[in-house]
Amino acid sequence: MKHVKIANVTVGNDLPLTIIAGPCQLETADHAQMIAGRMKEACEAAGAQYVFKASYDKANRTSLSGKRGMGIEAGLKVLDGIRKTMGIPVLTDVHTEAQCAIAAEAVDILQIPAFLCRQTDMLLAAGETGKAVNVKKGQFLAPWEMPNIVEKIESTGNHNILLTERGTSFGYNTLVADMRSLPQMAQTGYPVVMDATHSVQQPGGRGGSSGGQREFAPVMARAAVALGVGAVFIETHQDPDTAPSDGPNMIPLDQMGQLIDTLMRFDALAKANPVQI
Numbered sequence: 001m002k003h004v005k006i007a008n009v010t011v012g013n014d015l016p017l018t019i020i021a022g023p024c025q026l027e028t029a030d031h032a033q034m035i036a037g038r039m040k041e042a043c044e045a046a047g048a049q050y051v052f053k054a055s056y057d058k059a060n061r062t063s064l065s066g067k068r069g070m071g072i073e074a075g076l077k078v079l080d081g082i083r084k085t086m087g088i089p090v091l092t093d094v095h096t097e098a099q100c101a102i103a104a105e106a107v108d109i110l111q112i113p114a115f116l117c118r119q120t121d122m123l124l125a126a127g128e129t130g131k132a133v134n135v136k137k138g139q140f141l142a143p144w145e146m147p148n149i150v151e152k153i154e155s156t157g158n159h160n161i162l163l164t165e166r167g168t169s170f171g172y173n174t175l176v177a178d179m180r181s182l183p184q185m186a187q188t189g190y191p192v193v194m195d196a197t198h199s200v201q202q203p204g205g206r207g208g209s210s211g212g213q214r215e216f217a218p219v220m221a222r223a224a225v226a227l228g229v230g231a232v233f234i235e236t237h238q239d240p241d242t243a244p245s246d247g248p249n250m251i252p253l254d255q256m257g258q259l260i261d262t263l264m265r266f267d268a269l270a271k272a273n274p275v276q277i
Contacts, residue, residue: 002189004160004230006108006132007089009049011162011191011230014274017267018049018231019260020091020134020193024246025055025069029078035236035253036082042257046264051089051109052082053233058245059095059113069244072099080106091134097125104129114138114166114198120152127156134162134193139169139203143181150188161190164233165224167199173211175199177220182227183277191230196221197249198235212248214240218259225263228270232263 003012011018021039026032036052043050056075058068069075075092083090083106091109094100095116103110110126112119114136126133135149146163153161163185167175177199186192199220202211221232237243240250251259 021234022053046260053091076106100125123152127153127158132160143184164193166195193231194224195233225266
């Protein structure tokens with residue numbers, strides 16, 4: 001069982017749950033700080049570890065007209081500011097090899113998007129930064145293929161790896177989450193993350209944008225935590241219906257405190273009675 005130390009947080013499948021949460025994309029510095037502050041308070045109250053997440057660029061929007069975010073220069077300044085002033089680790093997506101070293105200067109975790117999870121040069125570039133790397137399992141990938149991805153990152157000497165389940169393509173515009181993948185990926189020894197919000201996404205379901213079923217995001221989170229995972233990834237917003245991206249999947253910010261408290265209760269039970277595969 002491997003533990004990954006990320007600033008003041010240590011993630012492990014046998015350690016108290018870590019919550020990775022924030023808006024889908026950065027909107028403004030004040031907005032990001034507001035959500036980070038609210039989430040930090042909620043996690044501290046529930047006894048959960050917390051990592052803030054947000055994307056400076058959403059490079060894989062459904063349509064050309066989709067809003068992409070603040071951009072790398074402005075976005076990384078915001079993320080670095082949150083990390084330094086609020087004392088919490090920060091995660092963001094990277095989309096090219098060149099972005100990895102740049103983003104690593106401002107954040108604690110580099111996230112490889114699901115569509116890029118098999119891109120060898122991306123994985124190597126992220127690994128070579130020495131920062132923690134969170135790889136989202138592609139919608140097209142079986143969980144038992146993830147050791148190949150792990151091997152690529154480990155080849156750089158970097159063993160700070162997180163593996164995320166975000167659902168598997170199941171027909172057009174639909175995903176299904178197979179909970180068997182969580183203990184299967186945990187057999188790598190690395191911490192497993194459940195992406196509760198993207199797993200209820202309906203990719204391209206609205207034609208020019210993705211749809212989603214946010215009412216089922218807490219269901220995914222509860223089911224995963226009951227099995228025993230290292231972390232849960234949740235996108236949240238004070239008004240998801242006005243969020244510039246992925247609003248249909250997001251859990252409203254005012255519901256997060258109660259959900260995290262519930263998840264910590266499930267987590268305590270799961271960690272006291274670990275699943276044996």
